[in-house]
Amino acid sequence: MTIEAMAQHSTGQWFTGSDGHRWWFDSGSLALDFAYTGAMGDNPAWERLHGPADLTEWLTGRFERLAGEANERNLIEAGxxxxxxxxxxxxxxxxxxxxxDDIDAINLFAATPDIPPSLSGGSLQAGGSRPRVTQALSTVARDAVALFGGQVAGRIRECSADDCGIVYFDTSRSANRRWCSMQRCGNRAKVRAHRARTASPAHDGAAE
Known part of the structure; x- marks a missing residue:
């Protein structure tokens, strides 16, 4: 599957770091966004799915036509x-x-009906029904199948910052993305580079 085909879903979400700084992280993948609701990283503030209502809110943010509310079983399956x-x-x-067993789990969810594409404005039930939570989870799973099983798996990378470790899917045309976010690690790298360039030789000599 191509990069363009995988970009059919909007991606990205706000994070709050341990220092209270709020920043936007676009993982580049619906499946990775879902993983970063709490299954990855060691920051407890990133856990988003504390209850069924949280799952409903997250999925509704991705699938506006979602029908119904998530229940406890949906929450367990989502986990x-x-x-x-x-x-x-x-x-x-x-x-x-x-x-x-991880492959089996993803395949199992991907094998169930997902959210089919449809055109608005029709009058038939087949084109106007709202998808269920289980269909949304299947759509996430199918995105994971494309992510791990396609020819683009080599674009799953870690942020280049030594103290980060956040993983993203590089969707850039030139495949040269380096940072989890320019608002976070990218900006820090720019600040460090600027300080190194503007350091005074005379000051450096005096400090020795």
Missing amino acids: QLRAAIANLTMASVRGEGARG
């Missing part, structure tokens, strides 16, 4: 799918083999 995506993501980054 299973999320963990499998996170595990495969880290295995890909580390060059490790994927675990069969």
Whole structure:
């Protein structure tokens, strides 16, 4: 699957770091966005799915036509799918083999009906029904299948900052994305580079 085909869903969400700084992180993938609702990273503030209502809110932000509310079973299933995506993501980054149970979990969700494309303005029920939570989870799973099973898997990368470790899917045309976010690690790198360029030689000599 091509980069363009995978970009059919809007991606990205706001994060709040341990220092209170709020920044936008676009993982480049619907599946990775879902994994970063709490299954990846060691910042407890990133956990978003504390209850069914949180799952409903997150999915509704991605699928505006979502019907109904998520329940406890949906939340448990979402956690299973999320963990499998996170595990495969880290295995890909580390060059490790994927675990069969993680693959099975994603395949199981992907095998169920997803949200089909439709045109607005029709009068038939087939084109006007609103998708369920289970269909939204299937759509996330199918995005994960494309992410890990396609020819673009080599674009799953870690942020270049030594103290970061956040993973993203590089959707740039030149495949040269380096940072999790220009508002975060990219900006920090620019500040450090600027300070290095503007350091006074005379000051450096006096400090020795």
